[in-house]
Amino acid sequence: MAVSMVLFTSDLRVHDHPPLRAALRATDAVVPLFVLDTGIDATGFAVPNRRAFLADCLTDLDAALRRRGGRLVVRQGEVVAEVCRVAAEAGAGEVHVSAGVTAYARRREERLRRALESAGRRLVVHDAVTTVVPPGVLTPAASDHFAVFTPYFRHWSQHRPRDVLGAPRVVRVPDGVGSADLPARRDVAGVSEGLAAGGETAGRRRMAAWLRDGIARYAGTHDDLGADATSRLSAHLHFGTVSPTELVRRARAADGAGAGAEAFVRQLAWRDFHHQVLAARPHAATADYRTRHDRWRTGPRAEADIEAWREGRTGYPLVDAAMRQLRHEGWMHNRARMVAASFLAKTLYVDWRTGARHFLDLLVDGDVADNQLNWQWVAGTGTDTRPNRVLNPLAQARRYDPDGTYVRRWLPGSAGADGGGPRPVVGLAEALDRFRQARGPARPAV
Incomplete structure (x- = not known):
């Protein structure tokens, strides 16, 4: 039986998931894997609010896979080592993953590629999963990225997003691949009292309500602080429980949305803009993109x-x-x-x-x-x-x-x-x- 693997990262959904659909088309069975990355823990990025939201997302993803006959395999450790270990256990010939943007994600991707190839396996990286337009696709004549949003948005608006993929009906997971326990929100200390629920189910529910009741008013109310009239989809976009491509396509098609949809889609373009800047200039995560020679106050x-x-x-x-x-x-x-x-x-x-x-x-x-x-x-x-x-x-x-x-x-x-x-x-x-x-x-x- 041919087996492939899908490494979930910031794409924790079953709807519109190109790596998952590609893996299912290629082989008889798939190992859906998420690794609780100890490397991210070491950077200090895994803070309580995101750990709690992630726990919700993984629980919901596991439930979605189980409804389709599968399950989520969870491991904890260094990602490259864990992926290679699970691939060997399952006999997976290919590992499918969404393209990363940050320097950390790209280094991890390259190390994973080398490790898999040395074992006779293949890494397949999919673009346009966590963004609508992949970084590097739109570039000006004299640079590797756009440094100003307005010309970027003009080109971005003319780009045709890929087709939206439906969720698979069946996900077959091979026997014998062990999994750690799913993390739980209740086990995370220091979580903000009003933190929203995570997971694809909550994300799709919020997206549907927004497209039905909120987006038409967005142009006139998105800056109204008292009205609280924004989509609140940002966390779902960050964790990938909602597809940005599906969101753009549905926003543009929403009945009566008009100027509201245009204003909202522009915000999604800003998200892609920042991702293409960081992909081209990874140092901008910690250093000035354009220095002003500031003498910041200290003491x-x-x-x-x-x-x-x-x-x-x-x-x-x-x-x-x-x-x-x-x-x-x-x-x-x-x-x-x-x-x-x-x-x-x-x-x-x-x-x-x-x-x-x-x-x-x-x-x-x-x-x-x-x-x-x-x-x-x-x-x-x-x-x-x-x-x-x-x-x-x-x-x-x-x-x-x-x-x-x-x-x-x-x-x-x-x-x-x-x-x-x-x-x-x-x-x-x-x-x-x-x-x-x-x-x-x-x-x-x-």
């Missing part, structure tokens, strides 16, 4: 400001509300992320990496490409064509939370955008002047 006063920011007691209600939401839900509204990030990087003039690390410590959708490059965009060291823009937290609150609904939701008893809470850690005029002197002329706050 006791800066550390005190950082701690106030983390704890949501800066004295600026919108910033503090955003940080309280992050801690409670492991998630934050996109507009609030921009304001909170701008406040740390430009108003407090603290290294963007400090904020990016805190976000990754808590965000369930903490994705290296999106998180790091969005932080750099706000800090002005990334792809923003206006690197010195500063988001005034009071003006942003008046514009996007005019009646204080969002602030009161996360800061009960607050007087709204301009009152209540602790004394501001810094005056906005003073902070803007400090930023200008450190970096150079700044544009007016928006």
Whole structure:
């Protein structure tokens, strides 16, 4: 009996899964494998909120495979060693996997390829699984990637996404391949109280509700903090419980969505944009994409400001509300992320990496490409064509939370955008002047 293997990574679904469908077409039986990667544990990336959400995802994936006659095989350890071990146990000739983007994923992929080939096996890497358009497919004439979103989006919009694949009806798994126990959310300590449920079932339910009831209003409400009118699909996209290709195709086909669908699809294009930047410039995960020669603040006063920011007691209600939401839900509204990030990087003039690390410590959708490059965009060291823009937290609150609904939701008893809470850690005029002197002329706050 011919056997192949599917290594699940950030694609924890059975719907629209090219590696799974290819493996099923190629052989009589398939080993669906997920490795709890101890290498990721060593990097500090496996934080409680994402570990808990992952546990939900793996439980749901196992259930989906069992409904089709299969099961999920779970191992723990170094990925290359575990994949080779399971392949030998099952007699698998091919291993199918979705292409990675980060430097870590690509190094792991190359090591896996060499190890499998040395044992007479083959690694098959599939593009367009975790993104709509694979990194490197769209490039300008003089570079290996687009550094500005607008021209990228123009080309991205003209690209025809691949066809969406249905879930397989039957998944046959060979006997005799052992599995570790599935992880469980209840065994993870330090999880945010309001963390949403993970898994493909929850993701598809949320996607269906969004396409039915939310997307048509998205163009006019996605920045309305009080309305909470975004899709909240980011964690499902990060873990791959929802296919970005299916989401784009269904959004474009949604009845009456119009401008809402266009605005939403544009956000999915931003996700692909960041992935193609990171794929071309892996160092951007930790280093400035475009250095501004910043002299970031350090020392006791800066550390005190950082701690106030983390704890949501800066004295600026919108910033503090955003940080309280992050801690409670492991998630934050996109507009609030921009304001909170701008406040740390430009108003407090603290290294963007400090904020990016805190976000990754808590965000369930903490994705290296999106998180790091969005932080750099706000800090002005990334792809923003206006690197010195500063988001005034009071003006942003008046514009996007005019009646204080969002602030009161996360800061009960607050007087709204301009009152209540602790004394501001810094005056906005003073902070803007400090930023200008450190970096150079700044544009007016928006």
